[in-house]
Amino acid sequence: MITDMSDYNQRVKQRLPGGVHYNFHLPWEETPLHFTHASRSRVTDMNGNEYLDLYARFGALIVGHGNEEYNECLKDTIDRVLSVSHCDLDAEALELIHQYVPSAEMIRFGLSGTEIVQNALRLARAYTGKNRFVRFEGHYHGNADNIMGGKTARTGLPVPSDYPGDMKGTKGRARDAMESQSYLLPWNDAERLEELFRQQGDDIAAVIMEPVCVNGGGVMPAPGYLHKVRQLCNDYQIVLIFDEIITGFRMGLGGAQQLFGVTPDLTTLGKAIAGGGVPVSALVGKSEIMKLLVDKKVIHAGTFNGYPLGTAAVKATLEMLGRKGGQAMDIMNRHAEMIHDVLRREAAKAGLPLVVQGPPGCASYHCCTEPLQDTSEYTFELMSFDILLNGKLAEHGILVSTLSRMYPNIMLEMKDVAWFSERVPAALAEMKELYDELI
Numbered sequence: 001m002i003t004d005m006s007d008y009n010q011r012v013k014q015r016l017p018g019g020v021h022y023n024f025h026l027p028w029e030e031t032p033l034h035f036t037h038a039s040r041s042r043v044t045d046m047n048g049n050e051y052l053d054l055y056a057r058f059g060a061l062i063v064g065h066g067n068e069e070y071n072e073c074l075k076d077t078i079d080r081v082l083s084v085s086h087c088d089l090d091a092e093a094l095e096l097i098h099q100y101v102p103s104a105e106m107i108r109f110g111l112s113g114t115e116i117v118q119n120a121l122r123l124a125r126a127y128t129g130k131n132r133f134v135r136f137e138g139h140y141h142g143n144a145d146n147i148m149g150g151k152t153a154r155t156g157l158p159v160p161s162d163y164p165g166d167m168k169g170t171k172g173r174a175r176d177a178m179e180s181q182s183y184l185l186p187w188n189d190a191e192r193l194e195e196l197f198r199q200q201g202d203d204i205a206a207v208i209m210e211p212v213c214v215n216g217g218g219v220m221p222a223p224g225y226l227h228k229v230r231q232l233c234n235d236y237q238i239v240l241i242f243d244e245i246i247t248g249f250r251m252g253l254g255g256a257q258q259l260f261g262v263t264p265d266l267t268t269l270g271k272a273i274a275g276g277g278v279p280v281s282a283l284v285g286k287s288e289i290m291k292l293l294v295d296k297k298v299i300h301a302g303t304f305n306g307y308p309l310g311t312a313a314v315k316a317t318l319e320m321l322g323r324k325g326g327q328a329m330d331i332m333n334r335h336a337e338m339i340h341d342v343l344r345r346e347a348a349k350a351g352l353p354l355v356v357q358g359p360p361g362c363a364s365y366h367c368c369t370e371p372l373q374d375t376s377e378y379t380f381e382l383m384s385f386d387i388l389l390n391g392k393l394a395e396h397g398i399l400v401s402t403l404s405r406m407y408p409n410i411m412l413e414m415k416d417v418a419w420f421s422e423r424v425p426a427a428l429a430e431m432k433e434l435y436d437e438l439i
């Protein structure tokens with residue numbers, strides 16, 4: 001189905017490293033599609049091929065392409081007040097976030113998830129006067145030296161370090177940035193966390209996690225785990241940070257924290273918070289902690305923080321998502337679930353092992369027989385199969401995001417489910433052949 005776009009890719013590659021705008025340490029090369037236009041849930045590439053877009057810009061694009069209400073709000077803002085430091089949409093956007101996100105007593109805006117996570121850690125350190133933070137295997141919190149990848153030795157304190165073959169490993173880290181700042185633990189294991197708190201709690205400022213580990217394959221928290229972590233953080237005066245950059249507005253307007261009834265001290269938001277057309281991230285949390293910004297004890301700076309176009313996008317997105325008790329997201333999730341059912345059913349028909357797991361707004365498929373219970377089950381081999389299917393789907397007009405994530409948007413409709421149903425059998429049949437050759 002895809003015709004040749006290689007000349008254009010070659011041209012781009014002359015000036016853009018790898019021909020792509022981002023990269024991890026993965027042993028396969030990407031040949032990106034370049035798109036010329038998009039409408040609702042479809043995108044069209046330079047060669048005129050149309051795709052169902054479940055890639056949705058790494059999950060950010062929740063409003064769909066060409067969403068009139070969203071676009072009008074952005075256009076109005078461009079025409080009225082393109083670039084000022086504070087605009088007349090601030091209060092509305094802030095109040096909407098406060099209304100929906102349980103931990104959002106106060107809010108600061110940024111641009112990327114990476115930067116807002118670093119600001120959350122800074123705030124936690126300042127608040128507690130302690131240094132290290134705890135993070136978890138399989139979780140992702142952005143493109144920064146102190147927080148990406150690594151693994152720990154089997155004995156001693158769980159201090160992470162780089163290792164060969166780590167897909168989130170990188171050369172060029174500042175020396176000791178990873179070793180000196182965090183502890184890395186398996187997730188969903190409250191006992192290990194408690195043991196570490198008992199030993200090192202005096203120097204642990206924060207615990208950061210994805211409350212549903214989307215980056216680790218779509219793994220849910222074990223029953224009671226989030227409550228237990230909340231309790232432990234209270235006991236040891238450690239700031240609990242939920243990184244809800246994906247789950248924030250893809251598990252409902254209140255994020256995972258509302259669904260699980262566990263309120264963290266700080267939350268990082270990003271991606272879909274501004275609909276997906278423009279970048280906005282947010283650091284939200286308890287007034288008692290955010291007060292350090294009021295008192296200027298902690299710096300949080302950024303040229304474009306709270307820029308009008310972004311603030312307008314947050315306002316438009318949350319107004320749309322919140323209308324009629326979140327109806328748009330309910331419908332979106334129903335369509336997503338239909339797609340997941342088709343995928344499961346057709347994979348079974350093709351004889352390909354396949355599971356779909358995670359919340360409907362940010363689910364993943366995996367080419368295996370049982371849903372992953374633990375992020376350690378998300379092996380490189382499994383990722384490789386998942387990415388092969390990702391490629392096959394693309395060849396048949398269906399785009400899914402990083403490795404195997406499927407991000408719906410609120411403009412998804414029955415004809416998209418039909419598009420998926422018509423195209424997926426051929427992709428799965430070809431994948432099954434590949435699978436049998438490789439296994």
Ligand code: PMP
Binds near residue numbers: 058114115117271
């Ligand atoms: N946290 C999580 C949970 C993410 O999924 C991501 C991005 N995939 C980030 C942080 C980093 O966000 P950004 O890419 O905007 O820096």
